[in-house]
Amino acid sequence: MGRLNVFVTGHRGYIGSHLVELLKEAGHRVTGCDLGLFDGCEWEPLVPPDRELTKDVRDLTAQDLEGHDAVMHLAAISNDPMGELDEALTYSVNLHGSVRLARIAKEAGVPRWLFSSSCSIYGKGVKLDLDEESELRPLSAYAVSKVETEKRVRELADRDFSPSFLRNATAYGHSRNLRIDLVANNLLACAFARGDIRIDSDGTPWRPLTHCRDIARAFLAFAEAPRETVHNAAANIGADGENYQVKDVADRVKRLVPKAEIVFTGKTGADPRNYRVAFGLLRRLLPGFELQYDLDSGMEELCRKFGEHGFSAADFEGERFVRLRTLRRRMDRIRRGEDA
Numbered sequence: 001m002g003r004l005n006v007f008v009t010g011h012r013g014y015i016g017s018h019l020v021e022l023l024k025e026a027g028h029r030v031t032g033c034d035l036g037l038f039d040g041c042e043w044e045p046l047v048p049p050d051r052e053l054t055k056d057v058r059d060l061t062a063q064d065l066e067g068h069d070a071v072m073h074l075a076a077i078s079n080d081p082m083g084e085l086d087e088a089l090t091y092s093v094n095l096h097g098s099v100r101l102a103r104i105a106k107e108a109g110v111p112r113w114l115f116s117s118s119c120s121i122y123g124k125g126v127k128l129d130l131d132e133e134s135e136l137r138p139l140s141a142y143a144v145s146k147v148e149t150e151k152r153v154r155e156l157a158d159r160d161f162s163p164s165f166l167r168n169a170t171a172y173g174h175s176r177n178l179r180i181d182l183v184a185n186n187l188l189a190c191a192f193a194r195g196d197i198r199i200d201s202d203g204t205p206w207r208p209l210t211h212c213r214d215i216a217r218a219f220l221a222f223a224e225a226p227r228e229t230v231h232n233a234a235a236n237i238g239a240d241g242e243n244y245q246v247k248d249v250a251d252r253v254k255r256l257v258p259k260a261e262i263v264f265t266g267k268t269g270a271d272p273r274n275y276r277v278a279f280g281l282l283r284r285l286l287p288g289f290e291l292q293y294d295l296d297s298g299m300e301e302l303c304r305k306f307g308e309h310g311f312s313a314a315d316f317e318g319e320r321f322v323r324l325r326t327l328r329r330r331m332d333r334i335r336r337g338e339d340a
Contacts, residue, residue: 004028004223007068007110009057009101010075011049012039015116015168017176018216019072021047026220031068033057034075037327041320043309044176058097062108070112070223071105073098077142078323087141094145095152102153106161113163114222115153116215117146119208119236121167122275128206129278132167132234139272150234157232164222164230168215169208169238169277173298174305180321183246184209187253188299191260192306193316200267203247206276210238211293218282221289235282239291243276252295256303 006023010016011032023030024047032049035056057075065071077090105113122130123137138144150165157163172184180189191197218237222230250262282289319325
């Protein structure tokens with residue numbers, strides 16, 4: 001595999017910051033594009049791309065993309081709660097912005113287009129061990145936007161334009177741009193900072209979990225794979241053994257923070273999102289690809305990082321590491337006519 005010229009959207013984010021680092025380590029050239037909504041949220045210095053654009057992905061032009069071998073599209077309103085904050089904005093960015101980006105990439109002659117989709121598209125699974133042929137039952141604007149983007153971009157595929165769709169498991173783990181608004185990270189952060197492990201559901205829903213760096217590694221592997229192997233393919237990103245019920249995650253957190261007590265708050269009641277996912281297609285497409293982390297090693301690393309950084313109750317309750325709180329504040333400032 002020769003040197004690639006890669007365009008990454010959302011390169012300053014939770015997964016994107018890993019991806020830039022991995023691409024550069026592999027010898028590829030990186031153009032990053034990020035609106036900067038969460039600048040200042042990082043807790044370790046980010047690895048810079050070779051070229052950087054501060055721009056809304058909806059404003060990109062074909063000229064911006066010319067000369068690139070691949071687009072890796074990670075930028076999004078990036079989970080269910082944020083998606084519900086403003087559904088119209090979610091569809092504008094995640095769906096219409098993504099489809100437009102694919103079209104202008106094709107216009108610019110970019111041969112590969114990799115999309116950050118999500119296992120949340122399975123929603124309330126009608127069975128366990130859902131594979132890529134299972135019924136899609138999205139339960140949020142965020143998940144619907146992923147389903148519709150996959151559908152519409154697939155129609156653009158031809159011999160000159162090859163999209164791939166990475167249906168990522170729920171991310172967790174350490175990143176230079178940390179998030180704690182993800183189930184495993186949230187439970188560990190709560191235990192470390194507050195001394196309890198607070199579960200708002202009944203703890204029974206299934207989630208597939210994959211370390212954020214392993215998701216970034218999957219993007220790199222797809223970009224370097226032979227075109228015919230991944231052309232127009234949608235694949236779940238994770239491993240069969242990394243499906244967990246929320247209560248199982250809480251048990252692992254307690255091993256790391258033994259003094260923390262597990263508390264079922266009953267705040268949300270039964271969580272309708274329940275999906276245990278199968279990852280056989282990923283193994284068939286990329287037989288050499290293996291996760292570097294399992295939940296135990298990933299959580300041990302994050303717990304160690306919490307200690308190194310002195311993660312506190314103020315950090316847990318604040319805006320910096322919770323995207324929804326940061327986004328809400330900045331949207332409020334925009335509405336008031338202040339700078340974001």
